[in-house]
Amino acid sequence: MCHLTDQQRLLAEQAQEKVCPYAEDIDLNGYIHEPEHDQVPTYDKLLADERETLVKAGFDVDDHDRAASFLQVNHEIGHCSRQTEGVEVMPMRQALEKYDGLPEYWWQAVKLDADKYTAKVALDFDNGYFIRALAGTKTQLPVQACLFMNSEKVLQNVHNIIVVEEGAELEIISGCATSHQLKQGLHLGVSELYIKKNARLSFTMIHHWGEEVMTRPRTVVQVEEGGTYISNYISMKRVRSLQMYPTAYLRGRGATARFNSIVAAPSGSHLDMGSRVVLSYPECKAEVISRTVSFGGDIIARGHLIGEDPSVKAHLECHGLMLRKHGLIHAIPELEGRVSGVEMSHEAAVGKIAQEEVEYLMARGLSEEEATSTIVRGFLNVAIEGLPASLQKDLDELMAKSDEGGM
Numbered sequence: 001m002c003h004l005t006d007q008q009r010l011l012a013e014q015a016q017e018k019v020c021p022y023a024e025d026i027d028l029n030g031y032i033h034e035p036e037h038d039q040v041p042t043y044d045k046l047l048a049d050e051r052e053t054l055v056k057a058g059f060d061v062d063d064h065d066r067a068a069s070f071l072q073v074n075h076e077i078g079h080c081s082r083q084t085e086g087v088e089v090m091p092m093r094q095a096l097e098k099y100d101g102l103p104e105y106w107w108q109a110v111k112l113d114a115d116k117y118t119a120k121v122a123l124d125f126d127n128g129y130f131i132r133a134l135a136g137t138k139t140q141l142p143v144q145a146c147l148f149m150n151s152e153k154v155l156q157n158v159h160n161i162i163v164v165e166e167g168a169e170l171e172i173i174s175g176c177a178t179s180h181q182l183k184q185g186l187h188l189g190v191s192e193l194y195i196k197k198n199a200r201l202s203f204t205m206i207h208h209w210g211e212e213v214m215t216r217p218r219t220v221v222q223v224e225e226g227g228t229y230i231s232n233y234i235s236m237k238r239v240r241s242l243q244m245y246p247t248a249y250l251r252g253r254g255a256t257a258r259f260n261s262i263v264a265a266p267s268g269s270h271l272d273m274g275s276r277v278v279l280s281y282p283e284c285k286a287e288v289i290s291r292t293v294s295f296g297g298d299i300i301a302r303g304h305l306i307g308e309d310p311s312v313k314a315h316l317e318c319h320g321l322m323l324r325k326h327g328l329i330h331a332i333p334e335l336e337g338r339v340s341g342v343e344m345s346h347e348a349a350v351g352k353i354a355q356e357e358v359e360y361l362m363a364r365g366l367s368e369e370e371a372t373s374t375i376v377r378g379f380l381n382v383a384i385e386g387l388p389a390s391l392q393k394d395l396d397e398l399m400a401k402s403d404e405g406g407m
Helices: 006-014 048-056 092-098 116-123 355-362 368-380 389-400
Strands: 068-073 076-082 087-091 129-133 143-149 154-164 169-178 184-195 200-208 212-223 228-235 241-244 247-250 256-266 270-279 285-295 298-307 313-322 328-337 343-352
Touching (some): 048 143, 048 200, 068 129, 076 087, 087 092, 092 129, 116 184, 116 212, 129 143, 143 184, 154 169, 154 200, 184 200, 184 228, 212 256, 228 270, 247 256, 256 270, 256 298, 285 298, 285 328, 298 313, 313 328, 328 343, 355 368
Parallel strands (some): 129 154, 143 169, 154 184, 169 200, 184 212, 200 228, 212 241, 212 247, 228 256, 241 270, 247 270, 285 313, 313 343
Antiparallel strands (some): 068 076, 087 129
């Protein structure tokens, strides 16, 4: 099955050397991409610690309280099931076959020649997931999806598409993770999300990468009239290099987008991340909130709001906390009003824990470490809409470990 037109293939081939201007370049030849050698993994073939890692990335291996489940290991599908009517979940290759190439959605939001990473996904596409909520469907349970790597120096290329049809409501918990045995790997992910008229998508992404993993997600969201997109992003473990800048286009009256990010960077991590929202129609609203903590790692926190209609309202907030003498938090908030009358605002702050706050808590019986952890938890405010109680508990425990080794 040919998944690219001749013109698309030409564009991808021409973009193979196109680097992202503000991110570390990655030599793609340093990683292994041999999907034909993969054996299809299943739950029972995963090691105990691999199953534990999946749980930490928000994936319930027993499919409890899930509307549907999808697991890809390296290049092959390990599991795909559905328990709820009105929701479709299938491997992307299967969806392309079933729906004659998905011409309405396939490479319609993300430009395949955006950079060398999108081009690589286009030319050497492994798989990924297709998730769709049919019109009017309102799921009571979340759909879960996980992209997992457990082969050393593996290159994983995935393309995901999510469609929430008119009036539907869907919640997705998506995890990306690696096994404890994997030291180095590269994940390239293209995601195209389509929220139709008066539809709603809550999308929680949990990254649980290995210490020397490189990752380049590329995501674009299109929200139609009255639609709502809520993104919750969580990264608490060391990752060698992450660069992502998801963009939401609000393309109908009253469309809304909210991006919430909770990020910790242990020493050795470099994260260049942010969110962009383009508000093009009357009464559109957007909110971008990030909470970042450096435990010696580097964080570049970007945010960009673009107002193209006088009645739009948007707010951007970037707050960072430094907990080591070394490390970096660089907040880059941008507001771009293209017409008069837009209402957009931003707050940005980078600081440290005040010693008097620590001493106050210590005077009430807490150790210095406990006091610091309490302040960090309060700063990150990790209560996330729609997150399962078990996963929320894990996040609370992570926040309690304010020392670098714990993170």
